[in-house]
Amino acid sequence: MLKAKVVGRVWSTKKVEGLPNGAFLEVEIDGGARIVAFDVLGTGVDEHVLVATGSVAAAYFPAPHPPVDALVIGSIDPE
Numbered sequence: 001m002l003k004a005k006v007v008g009r010v011w012s013t014k015k016v017e018g019l020p021n022g023a024f025l026e027v028e029i030d031g032g033a034r035i036v037a038f039d040v041l042g043t044g045v046d047e048h049v050l051v052a053t054g055s056v057a058a059a060y061f062p063a064p065h066p067p068v069d070a071l072v073i074g075s076i077d078p079e
Helices: 055-059
Strands: 002-010 023-029 034-039 048-053 070-076
Touching: 002 034, 023 048, 023 070, 034 048, 048 055
Parallel strands: 034 070
Antiparallel strands: 002 023, 002 048, 023 034, 048 070
């Protein structure tokens, strides 16, 4: 699991069939690297989030699992 901050949205004109409603977000993980994560929570820019990666992220969805390898799984409250 990674701690990250949402820095932007990634727009897609087409999605894989079977992918639920949600958004692709660009998140910056600790250390400065950026990845794209799928979000089903309705998270906004500048929010801090937890991101699950790999097969754990894909397993959230019912079979057949869509090709998602980073998933926003929670919001972190500011300190």
